[in-house]
Amino acid sequence: MEEVIKGNIKSKLKLLILSGIHGDEYNPCILLKFIKEDTTLINFLKDKYKSITFLYNVNTNGIMNNTRESINIDLNRLYSYDFSDIDNIKSLINKSTHIIDLHSSPHCDNFILINKTNTANSYVEFALNNNIKYLLYSQYNQFTIKHQSQLLNKVSITFEMNGLNKITINDVINAKHEIDKILYNLHNIIIKEETPKYQHQKSINAQFDGIHYIFNNELVCFSIDGITNISVIEDGFIVTYPIKGYYKKGESVIILQPINKIK
Numbered sequence: 472m473e474e475v476i477k478g479n480i481k482s483k484l485k486l487l488i489l490s491g492i493h494g495d496e497y498n499p500c501i502l503l504k505f506i507k508e509d510t511t512l513i514n515f516l517k518d519k520y521k522s523i524t525f526l527y528n529v530n531t532n533g534i535m536n537n538t539r540e541s542i543n544i545d546l547n548r549l550y551s552y553d554f555s556d557i558d559n560i561k562s563l564i565n566k567s568t569h570i571i572d573l574h575s576s577p578h579c580d581n582f583i584l585i586n587k588t589n590t591a592n593s594y595v596e597f598a599l600n601n602n603i604k605y606l607l608y609s610q611y612n613q614f615t616i617k618h619q620s621q622l623l624n625k626v627s628i629t630f631e632m633n634g635l636n637k638i639t640i641n642d643v644i645n646a647k648h649e650i651d652k653i654l655y656n657l658h659n660i661i662i663k664e665e666t667p668k669y670q671h672q673k674s675i676n677a678q679f680d681g682i683h684y685i686f687n688n689e690l691v692c693f694s695i696d697g698i699t700n701i702s703v704i705e706d707g708f709i710v711t712y713p714i715k716g717y718y719k720k721g722e723s724v725i726i727l728q729p730i731n732k733i734k
């Protein structure tokens with residue numbers, strides 16, 4: 472469902488926010504509803520943007536069937552397909568200057584996902600300046616809405632939050648605090664093309680076989696034989712948490728975003 476709010480006719484900026492590209496990601500659908508219902512925020516956005524377009528519950532088929540994909544098509548690889556259902560989204564993207572695509576994962580904190588491309592420095596600095604959590608990612612997919620719209624010179628952000636398959640309302644409330652920082656500041660971002668200069672994500676791998684968990688910023692491994700091994704996690708932001716209990720040596724347990732300072 473598409474809804475357009477008209478804003479400041481003097482502005483050249485047009486904001487597009489999408490939710491439900493992946494059908495089993497329900498928290499982003501409710502996050503977008505919360506954004507829309509925040510009248511203080513909407514009035515702020517109406518002053519900064521010429522229009523604000525909400526594209527709710529995009530993947531209706533996936534949403535109704537609790538599946539990520541829509542009839543076996545991953546809509547966040549939509550630039551690898553070409554047919555009419557998708558043309559509407561592409562045309563909205565073409566008409567917009569600023570795009571925010573809302574997603575969720577089963578085991579993560581709130582963050583913006585920044586691809587390590589030639590515009591990454593600007594997004595990292597935007598996050599650092601506004602105290603927004605982020606992940607600078609080197610293994611990105613080039614067919615996503617974010618990546619392709621950035622190639623079209625749009626300001627484009629993927630926002631990730633926790634939760635899959637159902638609504639976990641506290642996650643939505645937490646995510647609203649984080650997305651507010653983005654929405655109140657995104658109109659100010661200036662994108663420059665440069666060689667990426669910030670540290671990207673680190674995978675923290677299991678050192679031993681065992682049950683793994685994070686406690687007090689340490690990775691604890693409790694083996695079947697009852698032996699505890701602790702490794703200190705270096706300074707950084709834990710972006711994804713363990714998705715299961717038992718890991719074998721060498722498996723990736725968490726993703727960490729190392730600390731960056733503005734250079």
Ligand SMILES: [Zn+2]
Nearest residue numbers: 493496574575
């Ligand atoms: Zn997603």
